[in-house]
Amino acid sequence: MDQLLETSRRLSDLSARHQRPIPVSGWPDKVERPRWFTSPQLISLYGTATWDSLDEIARQELSFWEAVSFYSLNIHGERLLMAGLAQRLYRPGLDVVSEYLHHFLAEENTHSVWFATFCRQYAGKIYPERTVAFGADERADDPADVADFLFFARVLMFEELVNRYNVTMANDDLLHPVARRINADHYADESRHLVFGRRLVAHLWREHCAAWPADTIAHVRGHLTNYLSSMWREYYNPAAYLDAGLPEPWALARATWSDPVAVAHRARHTGPVLQPFVDAGVLDAVTAG
């Protein structure tokens, strides 16, 4: 508990020193296309036969719509995250981290403004979500300690995966400056959220798991494994393929999901995303693999 309190205080100080203004500034009224907005190796079709059939302009156009898809995914994830954080600000047992939860909430709100501004200003749309996530998908009969654990575990898993994309694109000279800046700024704030999330998830697991019956632990592990799969599914968005002018977008999403190249891509990222859960004892290496 002392360690959690110390982490919460230290991260609160850092957040206070790195506050960012909510309105975006210095962004152009329009972004010129074709340009790269998503790093090629992170585009869902990268390395597949369809990717090979596209010329450079078509790939860059897809990179724009996949950026809109990635930011839309972040908007929906952060909206549910903010709702869940707000519900837990003063929850008994979480009071030691209450101060940092306020910073966390404020930073997520700022990020959503960046993402929504890009989507609306440059694409004229935010893609709708196809998932029910944080806060809304606990089992109705989950006790509060299980629901809280699953909420913070899902938040951590979501941010671990997003962070892997952010760090790559923050350092990619190919990208349009606006796309690079969004990823760089998001990465900087999320680094603190990850430190917090890893520590809190490990703390909550240690605190509760010994008292949970075997079927609750199986439920928690199954839920997190399914959540990861559901989250990855959102990265293959037929609406983005449709906007990029690709034919039969739903069949393409289905085929790409099962393509060995895409399966290998997910496997490369899934290991590091799940490592904090393995380290904390939430998942074992076999489950995580």
Added chain:
Amino acid sequence: MTETDVRATLRDWVRRRAPSASVEIADDTPLISSRLITSLQVTDLLLLIEELRNAPIDPASLRPGAFHDIDAIYAAFFAGEA
């Protein structure tokens, strides 16, 4: 695709994800309350429905009960298209 084909495709999708192969899936079998499908599988199911309709769906427009059973799914997403 005919109504019969759509319903058969939906039943097959549910059957492949059922916790036990012996579970019988009829068009009026409750899917959510019996936990044959979970909210985390809705992404996958929506993608299948969109592909069958060849048109996107905005989940924000969905009415409660749209995934109650296959009859409800057909009524919510396909009935107006015949």
